[in-house]
Amino acid sequence: MMIRLSIPLGQVLLLALAFAAATTKRQQQLNVEQLRQLGLGNIINLPNYTDLPRGSYDFIVVGAGAAGCTLAARLSENPNWTVYLIEAGGVENLMHLIPVLAPMLQLTASNWNYKSQPQRHACRGMNNHECALPRGKGLGGTSSINFMIYNRGNRRDFDSWAERGNHGWSYDEVLPYFLRSESAHLQGLEHSPYHNHSGPLSVEDVRFRSSLAHAYVRAAQQAGHSRTDYNGESQLGVSYVQANTLKGRRHSAFSAYIEPVRPLRKNLHILTMARVTRVLIDESTKSAIGVELLHGRRRFEVRARKEVILSAGAFNSPQLLMLSGIGPEDNLRAIGLPVVQALPVGKLLYDHMCHFGPTFVTNTTGQTTFPTRVTLSDILSFYLAGNPATRLSSIGGVEALTFLKSPRSRRPSDWPDLEFIFVAGSLASDEGTALKLGANFKDEIYDTLYRPLQLASQDHFTLLVMQFDPKSVGRLWLHNRNPFTWPKIDPNYFRNEEDVEYLLDGIKEAIRITQMPALQALGTRLLDRPVPGCEHKLFGSDDYWRCSIRTMSYTLHHQVATCRMGPASDPTAVVSPELKVHGMRKLRVVDTSVIPLPPTAHTNAAAFMIGEKAADLIRGDWL
Structure with missing residues (x-):
């Protein structure tokens, strides 16, 4: 007999856990490693990501979404560099792993709302x-609450970016970064030159x-x-549909890029439940020197020896730039913020x-x-x-x-x-x-x-x-100085x-x-x-x-262009093709806010690509 359940799905799943826990001793004795193999390890062993600031770091990455997790993982591959990844939200749990529950996640604290x-x-x-x-809002960012659709875009999207003066961003130049991130399990496409099978991010048939x-x-x-x-x-x-799932479970940026390497990387420090309130800037040199953040009831100033990188998304990255005095002069002056660098931050916003x-x-x-x-x-x-x-x-x-x-x-x-x-x-x-x-x-x-x-x-x-x-x-604009x-x-x-x-x-x-x-x-x-x-x-x-x-x-939350990428001659551009904030030193934006035009795609795959490419750009500057 098939038992059907007529109560809300979230309660069904909780009851199932209780049922599973109360059956035979053999089932009760599933160990942590077996649960991890099923993708359920963090039910019983939630990791603690409370690396409070200790001195300074080579790189500070603000925001642990698809681009931020990718970037932090790639930069920390160099054992001589220290990386500090700061996230406003918390850690994924069982609910995040279940693909059918995607709509319910939009009602939780994992969404900025x-x-x-x-x-x-x-x-x-x-x-x-x-x-x-x-x-x-959480380790994984939007990749932890979205509908997991993996869709890169059209060749002409990226070629049009390059034609607008964004050298290095044509389709032939970005395809290797899409492939670098991908581990494809797609029936009939095992030998396709458009798919890779050895990257960290799972892409599979549903x-x-x-x-x-x-x-x-x-x-x-x-x-x-x-x-x-x-x-x-x-x-x-x-x-x-092709999906970012692994054996039928959500495979977020956190699951793909951070969770596997975190125990092995003593140079990768992570702080969750922390709000960055502004970028610290040396106005005499227009250099980013660190960030100010709040964690619990404590205020910290954290210094960056090499770069501050904003990967906070299409809304939060422009907000942080403006709170730091980088943005439209009229908006900043209207709310009483000093103008460090006048740029058209938030002046453009495209969405599907x-x-x-x-x-x-x-x-x-x-x-x-x-x-x-x-x-x-x-x-x-x-x-x-x-x-x-x-x-x-x-x-x-x-x-x-x-x-x-x-x-x-x-x-x-x-x-x-x-x-x-x-x-x-x-x-x-x-x-x-x-x-x-x-x-x-x-x-x-x-x-x-x-x-x-x-x-x-x-x-x-x-x-x-x-x-x-x-x-x-x-x-997008600010109406007061309250972060x-x-x-x-x-x-x-x-x-x-x-x-x-x-x-x-x-x-x-x-x-x-x-x-x-x-x-x-x-x-x-x-x-x-x-x-x-x-x-x-x-x-x-x-x-x-x-x-x-x-x-x-x-x-479908595909907002782009609030920190638009373009050459210095482009009056609508906020960052350069190297993702450096125009007129500033040691400050980049690495997320979908830099995408200059609405793509022929859902934007999550592009966020991973941007993170992968940014890692190479940064390595090229500092090695």
């Missing part, structure tokens, strides 16, 4: 029209796949989208905006992700046998991606404008307990569109439609109406794919409940979908 300024043209389905802007995903991939091919490796030669087409939908219902049973469909055998198989093919290994329900062109595209033929993210579920998949709250959706949206699906346990899937090349540009208050973040979504039209093109193509035989065989049909606020539009018309796009707006 940023929200945008109220949006005039988007996020109308969110409370106060504020878009949720999740960013990871072993759990619903029949809905298989039907979608076939339908997309029937609609003319070829099968592809979107991290290979051609990005255009449909593919099952999605439409959460359309959603489709099917005649299948048992395929959509619902917490009630996680069985006790799933849980025990995942925990005790290390089975990577249970529903718990689904990366938040994401199973396939499609990269495609809009009919209105002005880009070259091999450069996609849109992405479809196939999810075997919707906001109903966690019964309104996580994703709805984490995304800040109004109750009315959930109750009208999704609660009926939940109550009926109706099988369904969603195609999130994302635009890659938005014309709308936002910004513990958020910066103001205004992505300015859909200010340019053409962005809405691109997503409309995507919705039409998504609906066309569902009309192909493979999905029609499952009885696939569009969920025809009108979005609240759009009832006055004819359902399914272009104007209806335009209204839906502005209401069901959803960002």
